[in-house]
Amino acid sequence: MLIDATILFQIAGIGIITALIHTVLKQVGKEDIAQFVSLVGFIIVLVIVIHHLSDLFQQIKSVFLLQGL
């Protein structure tokens, strides 16, 4: 089974870049903004993941005929 791997790379990339921005801001001494950026990155990734998880649950529902799909 071949699944689309783009999503994995996208999430990994967002993680790496958020970490880099965090490091840069921390070096300059803006700890509060650095924390905020990390939080925002986390929330973005969370939204993407939840979006796909809801897809998964829909699939499961339709497999077990809980919904008239």
Place this chain on the structure above:
Amino acid sequence: MWKKYYFEYGEKTMKWIGAILLVSTTSWIGFDMSKKLTERPKQIRLLIQSLQMLETEMGYSQLTLQQTFQNISKKVPYPLDQFYERLAHKLSGIVIDFLTIWDEELSKFVQTSALKQTEHEVMKQFGRNLGQHTFLQQQKYIKLTIHHLQRELDDAMEERRKYEKMMKSLGVLIGLLIVLLLF
């Protein structure tokens, strides 16, 4: 068949072009901001130098303000020479109020330069006292203004040391982040 392929190909290319445009734009904004941070101490230093020139010109050659500005405009580099040049030009006509001319030209100059509001205020204050007093008092005011600008210069240097690199890397990184989000 090939039409479908062509569409897909075009879509992908457009995506990449958009990504490159986005990253280059945000990088450019970052570089521009860091350039402004680099320019500010330089321009404050030039301003101080020009004030010192003004002081010596006033002390030794005793010309009118218009001629003094003309002389200074020939000796200083780009953004500042325009300022003095325009001042001299405006003073060569009929002058009703020197203060309004000074304020007007000063705000024009600050807009084109990398200077901030604090330097603008210091120079505005300086304009209030220019040509109102005897030479000795005038000299004191010039010294005071130079002192203020010196403090601003230290401030600008500190800011530059801190944020110059950050602006560059943040520009590129934020561009990449946006591209990844939209991809």
